[in-house]
């Protein structure tokens with residue numbers, strides 16, 4: 001088993017050495033975006049210094065090396081999530097775009113009036129709104145898997161939502177607002193018993209849990225580069241070849257075509273059919289460096305470390321009087337959401353910020369989750385592999401101080 005050298009890992013992330021408001025930065029907003037190791041930062045500089053050129057176009061040297069590097073990332077993603085074919089990996093702007101591609105292309109082609117789409121009560125807005133837009137357009141309907149007061153999905157209720165009108169299921173692997181890890185394999189199998197394809201939003205899973213799309217049998221899987229130590233502006237839609245092939249393209253433009261005349265256009269093969277226009281080349285290439293970085297440490301080792309940290313942070317936070325956890329699922333990953341009754345989460349966030357501690361406050365783009373718990377928002381502490389127990393202790397001291405001022 002590989003060892004986890006936290007000092008070395010922290011040294012890889014230059015931003016962790018800076019101060020905020022005169023205090024060492026303690027960064028607990030990893031659910032929003034993770035920091036980047038110097039391996040990724042250097043790769044971005046190297047791209048612009050050594051190879052900047054458009055991809056999939058030129059015969060010249062720079063275009064060839066940037067195209068090769070971009071395509072290397074596709075193969076790294078394929079290996080990282082265990083996809084069967086590299087052309088099943090569509091490079092997108094992020095999770096949001098990946099979900100929108102499925103809603104737009106699969107939805108418009110195969111989902112009709114009165115059909116139903118199942119999502120869950122704990123979705124990020126980006127896994128709600130694209131489906132609502134589709135429903136507005138096509139007259140289809142959303143069915144929502146309810147959750148219990150611990151923030152766990154009700155699997156029996158899920159089973160009962162299926163009918164011959166169900167055309168797609170889409171749910172998150174890990175809730176960004178609650179930290180719940182859903183029983184993804186079981187839920188996919190249930191949908192497949194009804195011959196219904198499944199999209200899994202992997203935005204909060206990809207950096208914490210090893211993903212094997214083939215073993216899961218998932219039909220579509222979406223994630224973002226910036227939440228897995230990679231650049232912003234890049235993400236991935238994995239789709240089964242058979243489904244991607246029968247979907248119409250997303251946007252029209254360069255790269256996604258085979259032949260264009262004013263009479264008729266024929267479309268390119270996978271994956272290019274879904275990659276119109278110049279992509280975010282440097283981010284695409286450097287997503288590969290982020291994958292290399294994660295693999296150099298090992299997701300299994302990262303997972304063990306983060307689980308220990310999550311348990312420590314949860315137990316230290318529960319020592320604080322008045323804290324109420326929102327989301328107490330039996331199976332959780334790297335996210336702790338809480339409220340202190342009578343205190344606005346925002347005020348806690350502002351005081352913590354003055355102490356150099358970055359947390360997220362608010363609804364976390366999951367307003368229906370907040371409505372379900374009848375709260376306007378939470379304080380969210382979300383962990384990454386570079387966080388430490390010492391940082392948790394700083395958070396606890398900061399919180400105690402904040403609450404002395406606010407309560």
Ligand code: PMP
Pocket residue numbers: 031032093094095096097124126127172174175176201203204224365
């Ligand atoms: N789904 C989940 C569960 C998320 O946490 C996020 C980001 N907060 C998204 C989707 C959207 O990701 P992006 O903004 O990178 O497209």
